[in-house]
Amino acid sequence: MKCNRLVDVGRRQFLRGGVLGAAGAAAATVLPARQAQAQSLAMLDYPSTKLGNVADLKVNEPMDIGYPDADSPGILLKLGSAVEGGAGPDGDIVAYSVLCPHKGFYMSYHAEDKTLNCPGHFSRFDCEKGGQQVWGHATQNLPQFALRVDDKGDIYAEGADELIYGRLSNVLQG
Amino acid sequence: MAYKRNIDRLPIIPAGAKEHNVTCHYCIVGCGYKAYTWPLKTQGRVDSNWIGEDLSKQQGAETEAWYAPSMYNVVKQNGQDVHLVIKPDVACEVNSGLGSVRGARMAENRRSDITGTQAQRLTEPMVWRYGTWQPTSWDDALDLVARVTARVIDKDNENDLYVSMFDHGGSAGGYENTWGTGKLYFGSMKVKHCRIHNRPAYNSEVHSTRDMGVDELNYSYSDYQVADTIMLVGTNPMECQTNLFLNHMVKGMQNGAKVIVVDPRRTVTVDSCEQVAGAENVLHLAIASGSDLALFNTLFTYIADQGWVDADFIAKSTFQGDVAVPEDAAHPASLGSFVAAKAACKMSLADGAAVTGLTEAQIIQAAEWIAKPKDDGSRRKTVTGYEKGIIWGNDNYRVIGALVNIGLATGNIGREGGGVCRLGGHQEGYFRPSDAHVGRPAPYIDQLIIAGGGKVHHIWANDHYKTTLNAAEFKRVYNRRTNMVKEAMDARAGATREELVDAIVGAINAGGIFSVNVDIIHSQIGQAAHVILPAVESGEMNLTSMNGERRLRLVEKYMDAPGSAQPDCIIAAQLANHLKRVLRDEGRTDYADQFKGFDWKTEEDAFMDGYNSGNPEVTYERLRAAGNNGVQEPVKGYENGALVGTKRLYEDGVFTRHGREDGKALFCMGSWRGLQAPGKAQQQANHRFLINNGRANLNWQNWFLDQKNDFVMDRLPAPFIQIHPDDMAELGLKPGDMVEVFNDVGATQALAYPEPTARKNETFMVFGAPNGAQGNVINAGTNELILPNYKQTWANIRKISDATPAAARVSFKSWEVEL
Numbered sequence: 004m005k006c007n008r009l010v011d012v013g014r015r016q017f018l019r020g021g022v023l024g025a026a027g028a029a030a031a032t033v034l035p036a037r038q039a040q041a042q043s044l045a046m047l048d049y050p051s052t053k054l055g056n057v058a059d060l061k062v063n064e065p066m067d068i069g070y071p072d073a074d075s076p077g078i079l080l081k082l083g084s085a086v087e088g089g090a091g092p093d094g095d096i097v098a099y100s101v102l103c104p105h106k107g108f109y110m111s112y113h114a115e116d117k118t119l120n121c122p123g124h125f126s127r128f129d130c131e132k133g134g135q136q137v138w139g140h141a142t143q144n145l146p147q148f149a150l151r152v153d154d155k156g157d158i159y160a161e162g163a164d165e166l167i168y169g170r171l172s173n174v175l176q177g
Numbered sequence: 178m179a180y181k182r183n184i185d186r187l188p189i190i191p192a193g194a195k196e197h198n199v200t201c202h203y204c205i206v207g208c209g210y211k212a213y214t215w216p217l218k219t220q221g222r223v224d225s226n227w228i229g230e231d232l233s234k235q236q237g238a239e240t241e242a243w244y245a246p247s248m249y250n251v252v253k254q255n256g257q258d259v260h261l262v263i264k265p266d267v268a269c270e271v272n273s274g275l276g277s278v279r280g281a282r283m284a285e286n287r288r289s290d291i292t293g294t295q296a297q298r299l300t301e302p303m304v305w306r307y308g309t310w311q312p313t314s315w316d317d318a319l320d321l322v323a324r325v326t327a328r329v330i331d332k333d334n335e336n337d338l339y340v341s342m343f344d345h346g347g348s349a350g351g352y353e354n355t356w357g358t359g360k361l362y363f364g365s366m367k368v369k370h371c372r373i374h375n376r377p378a379y380n381s382e383v384h385s386t387r388d389m390g391v392d393e394l395n396y397s398y399s400d401y402q403v404a405d406t407i408m409l410v411g412t413n414p415m416e417c418q419t420n421l422f423l424n425h426m427v428k429g430m431q432n433g434a435k436v437i438v439v440d441p442r443r444t445v446t447v448d449s450c451e452q453v454a455g456a457e458n459v460l461h462l463a464i465a466s467g468s469d470l471a472l473f474n475t476l477f478t479y480i481a482d483q484g485w486v487d488a489d490f491i492a493k494s495t496f497q498g499d500v501a502v503p504e505d506a507a508h509p510a511s512l513g514s515f516v517a518a519k520a521a522c523k524m525s526l527a528d529g530a531a532v533t534g535l536t537e538a539q540i541i542q543a544a545e546w547i548a549k550p551k552d553d554g555s556r557r558k559t560v561t562g563y564e565k566g567i568i569w570g571n572d573n574y575r576v577i578g579a580l581v582n583i584g585l586a587t588g589n590i591g592r593e594g595g596g597v598c599r600l601g602g603h604q605e606g607y608f609r610p611s612d613a614h615v616g617r618p619a620p621y622i623d624q625l626i627i628a629g630g631g632k633v634h635h636i637w638a639n640d641h642y643k644t645t646l647n648a649a650e651f652k653r654v655y656n657r658r659t660n661m662v663k664e665a666m667d668a669r670a671g672a673t674r675e676e677l678v679d680a681i682v683g684a685i686n687a688g689g690i691f692s693v694n695v696d697i698i699h700s701q702i703g704q705a706a707h708v709i710l711p712a713v714e715s716g717e718m719n720l721t722s723m724n725g726e727r728r729l730r731l732v733e734k735y736m737d738a739p740g741s742a743q744p745d746c747i748i749a750a751q752l753a754n755h756l757k758r759v760l761r762d763e764g765r766t767d768y769a770d771q772f773k774g775f776d777w778k779t780e781e782d783a784f785m786d787g788y789n790s791g792n793p794e795v796t797y798e799r800l801r802a803a804g805n806n807g808v809q810e811p812v813k814g815y816e817n818g819a820l821v822g823t824k825r826l827y828e829d830g831v832f833t834r835h836g837r838e839d840g841k842a843l844f845c846m847g848s849w850r851g852l853q854a855p856g857k858a859q860q861q862a863n864h865r866f867l868i869n870n871g872r873a874n875l876n877w878q879n880w881f882l883d884q885k886n887d888f889v890m891d892r893l894p895a896p897f898i899q900i901h902p903d904d905m906a907e908l909g910l911k912p913g914d915m916v917e918v919f920n921d922v923g924a925t926q927a928l929a930y931p932e933p934t935a936r937k938n939e940t941f942m943v944f945g946a947p948n949g950a951q952g953n954v955i956n957a958g959t960n961e962l963i964l965p966n967y968k969q970t971w972a973n974i975r976k977i978s979d980a981t982p983a984a985a986r987v988s989f990k991s992w993e994v995e996l
Contacts, residue, residue, distance in 0.1 A: 074234070074235035075235060087178045088178045102238075104245060105276075106238055106239050106275070107236070107237065107238035107239060107240065107243070108238050109238075111996060113995035113996075115995070116990050116991065116995070118990060118995065120994050120995050120996055121994070122996050123238070124275075124423055125415075125445075125448075125449055125452060125994035126994075127990075127992075127994055127995070129179075129988035129990055131988075132178075132179055132986065132987070132988040133178035133179035133181070134179055135179035135180075135891070135892065135986075135987075135988045136179075136892065137988050137990045137991070137992060138445065138874065138992035139278065139874075140275075140276070140277055140278050140281075140419065140874075141245075141278065142245050142247035142248070142276070142278055142281045142282050142285075142888065143181075143182065143245055143246060143247060143888065144179040144180060144181060144888070144891075145179075147181070162185075163185055164181035164182075164183050164185075165181050165182060165183070165184070165185075165246070166182075166184055166185055166186070166187065166245060166246050168243060169235050169236035169237065169238075169240060169243050170232075170235055170236065170243070171186065171187045171189055171232055171243065171244070172185070172186040172187075173185040173186065174185075175233055175234065175235070176223050176232075176233060177223070177233050
């Protein structure tokens with residue numbers, strides 16, 4: 004039965020606070036929530052969070068991350084060809100929130116055309132164009148995380164460029 | 178890189194913030210929103226706020242406790258700066274908390290001195306002086322309008338005054354404002370030369386269904402949730418009536434409804450229906466462009482031949498006999514009984530398949546889904562929605578009539594899970610004196626102006642330059658004629674008012690036209706204006722409208738008007754008062770007396786003078802109490818502290834829209850006759866590409882606010898034209914290249930957007946864009962009642978430019994979701 008696909012897939016996938024349990028290796032790289040919040044009393048004071056290493060990434064296979072804290076799911080992705088705003092030696096590493104900015108459903112990655120797709124109401128976003136909404140209901144493009152790659156190839160997230168769904172401050176206020 | 182706001186924190190709505198009822202002012206669905214306002218230097222806290230949630234935590238999907246930056250702004254309220262949040266209302270039955278890509282930007286699309294949004298809004302009257310527009314007072318501007326207008330109208334001849342006036346609800350329309358202009362032009366005056374915001378004449382878009390006795394908005398949105406079959410014709414609700422689709426049609430599909438989509442193009446609606454219902458429950462009838470009438474007559478014939486009709490309903494509720502209304506200049510087809518229509522519309526499966534390009538099996542399957550009784554013999558509940566695909570398509574009168582025929586024959590009008598309704602563009606909000614003096618067919622205003630007709634032109638929120646047909650020629654002529662007046666005004670700089678008016682009248686008698694533009698922005702046709710008057714939108718005034726299921730709501734004023742802008746109804750009243758004064762000064766006392774009755778101070782005064790006079794139960798106070806769920810019209814009474822409405826029309830089987838005393842619905846007897854409008858068949862023969870056209874999700878109508886919205890213009894810096902990749906390759910086009918679309922009537926431009934699901938040689942171009950008017954390539958051909966035929970347009974395409982830097986940022990990926 005396909006009739007319950009709309010909305011319910013998103014509900015099933017979006018497990019509040021539990022997303023990193025499914026994210027495997029990424030969990031260890033995220034600051035404890037309390038520490039992230041402690042740093043966030045001023046606007047735009049984002050945690051610098053190690054997401055992984057360039058060597059860990061396989062082209063077009065997204066890695067689950069949480070940023071700015073564990074309750075904000077995202078992906079880290081090596082696209083395979085350079086894009087504007089891409090990080091790393093090949094200029095092709097990007098990271099996005101995966102909560103649809105329309106209604107907060109957990110989006111899935113479609114490798115064939117490098118888009119994030121929402122099961123809730125069928126919006127989709129282009130990971131090669133800064134998260135531009137290709138078609139959909141959201142009134143903003145996808146929040147993209149600013150990345151810094153150090154000499155060792157470690158990848159750090161250090162900011163976001165749109166408001167993340169479900170929080171009125173990207174860095175949660177205590 | 179895509180446009181980003183770089184807003185990563187928003188002020189929190191405090192407990193005790195002011196709360197206002199808001200119906201979205203964009204599309205006809207009219208989603209409920211709440212506007213919250215509170216003082217600028219204050220806000221709520223994560224542990225103490227409007228909703229009582231702990232905002233120190235991530236909120237889940239579909240939460241009420243979040244709003245996007247597009248839902249926030251800082252505006253003036255009673256002269257004070259206040260925070261404003263406009264967010265979807267979860268308690269509204271229409272949208273249940275869903276926001277669309279249009280409505281969820283309402284706050285961002287308000288004018289703000291603080292955040293700088295919508296600085297394009299007009300704030301004060303302007304008159305053409307010293308070679309450009311100069312700001313001035315309302316009295317000065319209206320005095321000039323009244324003096325010039327008074328020179329070309331007289332008690333028994335107002336034919337030199339041309340009026341373009343919106344008739345819609347929502348936005349800056351609504352019952353208050355249609356009454357204001359209606360009372361002036363159809364009450365005080367009897368203006369014959371007038372047109373409506375989106376078409377070149379003052380006419381109905383759906384004459385035939387009304388002539389058959391069936392109002393075009395006869396169901397309740399909830400009917401989609403209980404239907405067995407949803408039939409969508411020439412409409413794309415996932416894009417154009419988004420939350421009607423998501424909140425009602427999707428629920429119908431989840432409850433087991435099958436869907437038939439009649440559209441030459443595979444739209445996102447087709448894809449979304451397949452996602453929800455499964456492809457096996459979706460029948461997309463991709464007919465040849467303009468062949469709808471052949472399809473419906475074939476379906477009607479087959480359904481009748483199978484006996485899948487509601488004989489009791491036909492006997493009790495429809496006309497018995499032969500012809501009730503003969504075909505004539507005002508009726509492009511005869512109207513009569515079921516038996517007469519069956520004979521007149523007869524079309525075989527073979528003929529229907531040949532014309533539409535469908536297989537006979539597809540037509541039979543559609544007929545079964547629409548009409549085949551269930552195993553227990555009960556009626557198959559089929560609800561039908563239609564819109565511009567046929568309203569602005571081939572042979573409007575007969576096509577809509579043929580579709581309503583099917584609804585009547587199967588007893589699917591006035592019944593639960595049924596209805597044959599247009600899906601609509603704007604909301605509705607029409608209350609005016611009779612327009613019978615306009616006549617039928619109504620005068621074709623745009624062609625009359627091109628031919629030199631009209632001396633003074635009053636324009637109320639119409640932008641012909643972006644949204645008329647034969648637009649290229651209209652613009653050429655209108656620019657020339659209004660420039661004649663501008664040159665005459667420039668030549669008399671420094672003259673007295675009397676001398677200036679004489680100079681203007683001299684220019685209009687020599688073939689010029691004096692143009693008065695009432696709008697919220699300086700529009701494209703406004704560039705030709707001599708006087709510009711700033712109006713407001715809903716929320717900047719109290720405004721009542723009804724949606725596509727006749728749901729009447731009051732939008733409560735939540736912010737001040739920009740500058741000295743005023744509601745249209747008040748502007749109309751002031752213009753009436755100035756005309757009265759000028760006519761009296763000129764000694765034309767009897768005529769001046771016709772302009773009495775405009776002593777309104779507020780929009781509520783206009784509402785009480787107009788709508789309330791015909792619906793005495795309905796007041797602002799009662800509508801405020803009814804909130805965002807409002808009441809479905811017609812309002813039948815007021816009981817137990819609430820207005821009593823009507824969920825569905827014609828549940829008693831008595832049909833009234835045509836005004837017949839017998840209450841019997843009529844069938845339409847329109848046979849198929851090919852491409853009806855003049856010039857269409859020849860244009861098709863001489864050009865390669867079909868230039869199908871319509872709206873996109875993101876762009877509201879002619880983009881009037883969106884053209885200054887960065888989020889929108891980043892996605893579509895110019896109108897797109899979807900072309901099959903093979904056709905693009907043949908034309909040497911890359912995604913984002915600028916193409917010229919040209920034919921026998923004009924040319925326009927668009928971004929090439931590859932669309933693999935498009936049929937070869939069939940394109941789709943978005944309508945109404947400020948920088949690529951699709952109407953430039955639409956010929957002047959209309960149906961007999963002056964309904965434009967946009968959809969059947971053919972042209973050639975050539976590349977004129979590589980992608981611009983703005984286009985290079987654009988994603989050209991498929992719109993179809995991949996899950």
